[in-house]
Amino acid sequence: MAAMLTGVSAGTVALILLAGFAGHLLHPRVLPAALTAHRTVPAPLIWPVAVAVGALEGVLGAVTGYALLAGRPRALTLGATGSALLFVAYALYGLYVLRTRPSGRGRRGDRVAGAENRAVPCGCSADDTPMSGWVAGRAAALALASVTASAGAGSAIASHGVHVALVGLSSVTFAVLLWSLPAAMADPERSVAG
Template identity: 60%
Template sequence: MTEMLTGVCAGTVALVLLLAFAGHLRAPRTLPAALAAHRVLPGPLRWPVAVAVIALEGALGVATGYAVAAGRPHALTLAAGGAAVLFAGYAGYGWYVLRTRPSVPCGCATGPGGDTPMSGWVAGRAAALALASLVAVTGTTPAHGTHTAIAVLASVVFAVLLSLLPQAMFDPERQAAP
C-alpha cells in the first residue's frame, strides 16, 4: 500500500510539473508578466528567474516521472526532494504575494483566457503538492502490475484536478464585487 501511495504522489507531482512546463512553453510571457505584477523581484531578474523556474519544472517533472517509471528509488528521492523544495517555495511565495498584492495574476499559465488570479487556492495547491512530493521522497515505487496501473490512473486524475483547481475556484463576479 505504501508503494502505491508513493507512486500516486510521485506520478501526480511529475504530471503537474510537466503540465506547468508545457503551459509556460505555450504562453512564455505569462510568468514574467506575473512577476512584474507581483513587484517582488527587481526588473532585470524577472526573465532569468522565469526561465530558471520553467526549466526546473520541466527537469524535475521528467526526473520524477523517469524515477517512478524505471523503479529508481534513489533518483525518486532526489527528484521528489527537489520538487518538494520548489513547491514549498511556490506556496510561501504565493501566500506572500496574496497578502501584499491581491488581485494579481499567479503566473501559472493555466487559464484558457489568460492567467489565473493569485488566490489561496494557488498557494494551497502548491502546499498540497509539496506534501505529495514529501510522500514521494520515501523512494518506494510500486511493483509492476495492477498497483502500477492504479497509481498511473490516480496520478492522472489528481494531476488534472490540481492543475485546474485555481481556475475552477475563481469566481469573476466575486472578484469584481467591491
C-alpha cells in the same frame, strides 16, 4: 497500500511539473507578466527568473517521472525532494503575494476607494487565474505529495502489474484535479474592477 500512495504521489507531482513546464514553453509571456504584476522581482531579473523556474519544473518533473517509470529509487528520492522544496517555495511565495498585494477591500471586506480591485494572476497557467489561497494551498498539497514520494521511493518502485496501471490512472486524475483547482475556485466577482 503504501506503495500505491507513494506511486500516485510521485506520478501526480511529475505530471503537474511537466504540465507547468509545457505551459511555460507554450505561453512564455504568462509568468513574466505575473511576476511584473506581483512586484516581487526586480525588472531586469524577471525573464531570467521565469526561464529558471520553467526549466527547474521541467527537470524535476522529468527526473521524478523517469525515476518512477524506470524503477530508480535514488533518483526518485532526489527528484521528489527537489520538488518538495520547489512547492514549499511556491506556497510561501503565494502567501507572500497575497499578503502584500492590495485587494481593494478594507478590514471588514468593504470596498476601499482608490484601491486596486483586480487580483494579480498567479502565472502558473495560460489563463488569467488569479493568485489566491487556492494557488498556495495547491502548492502545499503538492509539497506534501512530494515528501510522500521521497519518503517511500523504494516502495513505489517495487509495485508491479495492476498497481502500475492504477498508479498511472490515479496520478492523471489527481494531476488534472489539482491543476484545475485554483481556476475552478476563482471568484470572478472579486477580480472584476468596479
